[in-house]
Amino acid sequence: MGSPEKSLHPAVVSNQVTGHAIVNGHVFQAQNLSVTVVSPASGPITPTEKPAPPHPKGRDTTPVPPSPKAGRGSRKVAGGKRRRAHLPTRAWGPVPIGVRPGPGKDRSKLAKVRQPLNLNGSLVVGEGCRLHVLDAHDGSRRSLIMAADDSRPHADSGQLCFQGLNRQVNTYDLRTGKQHRWNPGFRLHEGMTSTSGGTAFTVGPDGIVTALDLLRRQRRWAMTEVACRMVSTPRAAEGHVIGLGSMKPGADRSVDCVAALHEEDGTGRWLHPTDAPLSEVWSASDRTVYVIEVVSPRMRLVAINMSTGADRWKSEWFEGAPADLTVAGGTAFLRTTEHQLHVVDTGDGRTRWSTVDITFSPTVADGRVFLVDNASRIAAVDLATGHDVWPRRPSKGTLLTTPFVKDGAVYTIGHIGLMTRDAATGRALAPPYPMSLSPDNHGMPVLLDGVLCFTNARREVEAVFLG
Structure with a gap:
């Protein structure tokens, strides 16, 4: 060991130092079998901090003090603990609806249970000719209506x-x-x-x-x-x-x-x-009525001025029969029964772009269109150009619903459960949340104030908090 050093750094003056070494801009001093790390910029590091090992390429590895606030990827929950944001958790339920099939019983003979409807803060679940009314906040039963x-x-x-x-x-x-x-x-x-x-x-x-x-x-x-x-x-x-x-x-x-x-x-x-028979699929918004004229095997979208009843424009003819029509963000989304999607500008009726192999109606958020294709892949498409924003993400199993978008995350429901992805990149944010939808294909789950309410395969209604 060398002789004592009295002034290695302005922040350190000691007669007990028996040796020192300078590594990567830090001074390591041995004092009575303990080691004190001295930074040239900030002085001694507190005992609670652990010095970072030297980087092989000589980069600075000084530990950065943690922020007093929780990171972006965490959320405070009951008990003071933190969990990852966008990690789905159960809000309430499950609440049984009607008769549940017992072992060996034929499920087809039971009345079909529909997905819930959000009506004025209440969930209404249809079961055959009965309507079950539940409180949307806690799932408590309110009434049973014939x-x-x-x-x-x-x-x-x-x-x-x-x-x-x-x-x-x-x-x-x-x-x-x-x-x-x-x-x-x-x-x-x-x-x-x-x-x-x-x-x-x-x-x-x-x-x-x-x-x-x-x-x-x-x-x-x-x-x-x-x-x-x-x-x-x-x-x-x-x-x-x-x-x-x-x-x-x-x-x-x-x-x-x-x-x-x-x-x-x-x-x-x-x-x-109208010049041709009308489809029962239509929409009304922004002082315009949108109807679909059908001349099999073609169809076209017609915009009618709501104030005067005069035609505003007529789109080009598309092949196929209409499945659903969604109007949002100055754009009309016309999906066909042949799984084609035609995107029409509501200002002049021109077709912006078209795509094929689309299973469900689209979801529009933040200038992007979120789709599910026939291969059960989730896709994010630019609203203006129709180009994919990120590579289409495959799912482990068949997707069963249109995507839900909330707080920068896109949610899809499939055979393996509820999947959460980053809406900006498409990357998974959390493992699949185990859930199953009712096989009675009536309606879609309800997203209410960040809580997803749905009827599961066991004829029960439950709610999941999306984070």
Whole structure:
């Protein structure tokens, strides 16, 4: 050992030093069988810190003090512990729905259990001709309602509206639990009803639209001055009630049309006959009605001005039959039954791009379109160009739903469970969360305030917090 050194560094003055060495810009001093590490820039390192070993290429390996806040990839949970962000965890459930199949029983004879609907903060789960109402926050049961087998309920202003037995209009107060059966004269045609602004818009067997006040429980108006009968569920949009209709200009033929009513009194606003038969798939947004004209085996998208009923544009003809139509971000996404996807600009009707082998309707978020192809791969496509943003990611098993996007993560559900990926890169963020969807293919899971609610394969409803 060398002689004592009295001033190796301005921060160290000691007569007990028996030796020292300088390695990679740090001074190692031996003091009474202990080692003190001295940094030329910051002085002695505290005893709680461990010196980094010298880097073989001479790089600085000085430890960086941890941030007082949690890292981006963690989240504080109960008990003060931290877990990885985007790691799905159970929120509540499972809640059994109806009769559960026992060992050896034929499942096909049981009533089908649908995926839940989010209606005014309540989850409504259909099981045959019964509607189970659950609290969306904790899964607690609220009520059990008898309805028609093909009834799809709607809710507005705390009132659940549905088709009851004998096709009568029924309402259920989600706050008080009281059920009301309307006058037998108000009957529904194939469950055609929608709700908006405390009003239910219904279509009767005669094709007449009737508006019912859900709170006062009285009729507001019936459709007048319109020379057609409605053949689709009417929807309220920007002061109008829009629906697809059928008119008879002659005794021997009928023509499909689009009809608009005044939302206040039900009088006719305009009637738009179309050049070809209409698909039952349509949409209304941004003061425009989007309908699909079908001349088999082709189809085209038509945009109609909601104020005047005049054509805005007609797209080119596409091959195939329509499966679904989604309008978002100034773009219309038309998917066909042959798994093709056509992306049309809603400003002028021009086709931006098209792709093939698409299984479900797309999800649009942050200028990207998230898709599932026929090979069960998740894809992120640039909205403007249609080019893949990152390589398509394969899944271990078949994907069963359209993607869900939340807080920079994209979620997909498949045979191996719930998968979480980074929406920017497509890389997996967490191991698959074990879950299974009901084989009764009715509807899609519900994403409500970051909680995914779904019906599983055991005829139970449960909720998963997505992080």
